[in-house]
Amino acid sequence: MDDNKLVPEEAESPAAICCASCGIAEVDDITLKKCDACDLVRYCGDKCQREHLSQHDPSCKKRAAELREEILFKQPESSHLGDCPICFLPHPVNKPRAVKSCCSQTICVGCDYANVLTNCEQMMCPFCRHPKPKNKEEVKCNTTKRVAASDPVALNYIGQRHYREGDYGTAFKFWTKTAALKLGNADAHYNLSILYRGGKGVEKDERKKLYHLEEAAIGGHAKARHYLAYYEWTNGRFDRAVKHLIIAARLGCGDSIKRLRTSYVDGLVSKEEFAMALRAHHAAVDAAKSPQRDAAATAVAAGKIKRM
Template identity: 50%
Template sequence: EILFRQPESSRLGDCPICCLPLPIPCDVQKHNCSSSPVISMHCCSQVICKGCYYANRMREREQSLPTLCPYCRHPAPKTEEAWKEETEKRRMKRLEANDPVALQELGVDHYHDGDYGSSIKCWRKAAVLGDVVSHYQMSIMYREGKGVQKDMKKAIYHAEQAAIGGDPKARYNLGCEEMNNGRIQRAVRHHIIAASLGYEKSLEVL
């Protein structure tokens, strides 16, 4: 069964610089969450771990080097205003090209602004384009009834799509759902896969 096939890695994969598995970021729905352990470079859309990002920044400061993207080496804008302007231009270009990651990020912005309806529209479109994170976000929204009518059938569908794509948090939620329904063997299989992808909550459950 494709749902229980072990992914080679989590949806994030490995950091392209240190080649270690990228840490799993927390949910956008959690307002008390600390800063993400990964960072998406706006110049090249590459996701790297914060350890590599800060190591590069320290090296540049110590050696008085210009600030460059640690992955694509694109020069960083000189001022915060220029950085915001360049970031927005790149985002608009990606949105015009229907880039699913850009749509997912825009959905996150709408969510934090309290516009759940717009966030759902962005995530739904990105999910159709194959974005795993958007499937996971949709599963949470349908489960909690934010921006859409509460629908556990759709919540589970999107969680399954995200789990197949390598999202350990979606896999954890499916395991908890199966456990609540008394299907212990299926729950254990979900948690084993999530734990193997580095999700500590599933390891604790096991």
């Protein structure tokens, strides 16, 4: 038996964790806080952090930028749409789906269509079993209740309604509130990027537009990721553009895989990169398929039901 295996690993000494400014160690009742931006150093208080700022600032900004890049180009586990709460299959990218005003749940077309077939006489929400709204006033009433509860889906919906009406200032207020909620909201960030891009309700701001596009992309918004790729491509940063396209394609974005295919033909993307992205894209698309969803699509195409 190896004697070295009998020696327990030494834990990191608390004395090794010291304030970067005054050198006091994190022992007993002394608690240090990390620099929020770079996570490289610790301080015993705000005073020490301010005094050390001039020395730490260059390395902090560099590390913060590196961390941002790591987060930005990390492949999301799924798109921001998530899964249907009824069939638990992922929502397909850029496909219709039903958002229920009663509970703010996003139901796939397959489950919504199945609910129509089984409860045609007494229509209820397939998730919360709330009666289907009879008119726009009931939809508005349901949405108002969800907004009062700070529901991000309802807040985003109200913002979209004001945007369609041309009230960009109010849309900005609702989307800003939605984006600020815990874990944020990819749709709200994407919508805010549109406002900053066009200067609607706000002054045009390229930096803020990119920030919100990146936040949406980090949250799994495939369309935002595709637009980031377009931005990088037009600015000659092809490596970054390809990274964005691959991530979006792996989420199931059809436009991104088409662009990657063209880039592969033009010799801008390697065979290995394109093959990997194509396999992942097909897997994402196939994972979102079901007989119910196919039946719903057929019914819509035949005019048997309205587009959901």
